[in-house]
Amino acid sequence: MSEPALLELEYAALMHDIGQLALPGPIPGGATVLVSPADQAQIAELGAAVIRQAGVLDGVAEIVRRQSEPWRGTDPGPPMSSRIIRAANGFDDLVGSCTDRERAVAALERLRLDTSAEYDPGVVEALSRVAGRRSSAR
Numbered sequence: 001m002s003e004p005a006l007l008e009l010e011y012a013a014l015m016h017d018i019g020q021l022a023l024p025g026p027i028p029g030g031a032t033v034l035v036s037p038a039d040q041a042q043i044a045e046l047g048a049a050v051i052r053q054a055g056v057l058d059g060v061a062e063i064v065r066r067q068s069e070p071w072r073g074t075d076p077g078p079p080m081s082s083r084i085i086r087a088a089n090g091f092d093d094l095v096g097s098c099t100d101r102e103r104a105v106a107a108l109e110r111l112r113l114d115t116s117a118e119y120d121p122g123v124v125e126a127l128s129r130v131a132g133r134r135s136s137a138r
Contacts, residue, residue, distance in 0.1 A: 001080070009081040012063035016085050019047030019064075033093035037068070044068035071120040083120040087111060087127050090119065104131050 001009065020027060020043055032040055048065035051057050066082040067089070078086070094107035108131060111124045 005081065008059045008063060009084060011057060011060045012067070012081060013085055013088070015047065015051055015060065016064055016067055016089060017043065017047065018050050019043035019045065021050070022046040029093075029096070031093040033090045037070070040068040070118045071123075072117060080120075080123075083123045087119050087123045090114075091127055091131065 017030060017032060020030060020032070023043070023046075027035055032043055035043075044065050044067050048061040051061035051064055063079060063081045063085065066078040067085045069078040069082065069086075071077055071083055071086070077083075090111055091104075091107050094110060095104050098104075108124070108128050111119050111127070112121075
């Protein structure tokens with residue numbers, strides 16, 4: 001990815017769940033991976049709307065808006081940045097701050113099982129390599 005694309009990805013990652021602020025009640029633990037696809041899409045749309053109000057981060061807003069779209073192996077599909085946020089968010093929602101290696105392995109396995117429809121297999125594989133480095137460094 002180019003440096004500007006990485007910067008947009010970073011901003012989108014930091015703001016990807018901002019749409020939760022507009023919900024009538026909190027999602028337990030903020031774990032959007034556990035809510036319905038319709039609720040995930042609503043959170044993404046609300047978040048994108050908030051970001052667009054800044055008037056300068058339209059690319060970031062689009063990444064956030066499309067993060068809820070499942071990867072179906074079709075082109076064009078969601079942009080790579082949206083697919084990265086979707087997988088990283090799913091992993092983080094399932095693992096949280098837990099340092100238990102088995103929990104991380106189980107979360108990655110769940111994402112792998114969902115790759116046929118939900119997650120880009122290439123992104124999940126890259127996440128697996130990064131998560132493996134993280135757990136071996138502890």
